[in-house]
Amino acid sequence: MKPFKQTHMSREDRAFTERQLKAAELSLARAEQSSDLAKDLKAGIEVTEQQKIAFDEAEQFRRGVQVSSKTSSALSTRRTNPFSPKRPVSQLHQVTDDITTHLSEAGYFQETADLKVRGMVTPTAKVREFNKRVSETGRKIEGLTEDLQQTRNFLGRYSRYSLIEGRQEEK
């Protein structure tokens, strides 16, 4: 067993750990918010994609009708598909970058706090609280990292839009 002094967190170390954890928690809260925004954008992209497909089908069908009936009407006007997921895909790329940044910051602060509190025993309640917050933050980072990977996979399916549009932000 380590002597008391080696397992006791000094006031300075407690203040240091508190700052690291607070910073981790703030970065994590920001990553969570951005992750929620990413979910909204993903849902929007899927809806727009469905509308785009439906429009293409409608256009194809109407042109088929026009050819078979050989009538000249409003059907003959070819319309451009107004539905495009380009913009939300570009937005999702930027939100993904934001999540990556905040998760990386959160991980950095959480790890520092973890290193500081590791092996410490006293003050009992504070060390217990720190350990709880360190593991809670770690769990959340893990969960959000999985979500982030899913978002990247999702973006992979829409890469044709990213390549055309690039990742310029639309003003």
Added chain:
Amino acid sequence: MNSTPAPRNSGLQAIDLELARLKMVREMRKRFDQSAELLALGQITVSDALEWIHSATAVEHENSIQEEKRKKESQLLVLTKIEGIDTLLAEDLIDEFGSLQAIAQATPEELEIVPGINKTRAKEIVKELPKLMGQM
């Protein structure tokens, strides 16, 4: 020993704090929904939306820090009314036991675990803290 009684309406203060927190959560949700909507409409940029959402998160984070600080200060205020307990020792006691209730339930021997708490101070805490907590 300082005999100023502790505030008696701590329960009501806790309710006020919880209501303020819920209000803030609702505000943040509203702000988030507005940002997401404006972003979907292309009326704001991603950077603007994120900045708006994140600034609300920072405000909420700061509020929760202040709330914790107030809670801790009120605990310290009670403990520093005990003879021989200064703010630093009071903070060490809270960090060791976690709450005023836990300190009040501790034996003098358990209290002596905290560096700076000797037999006399431990006895004083055991004697005085329940009385002070009764005034809350």
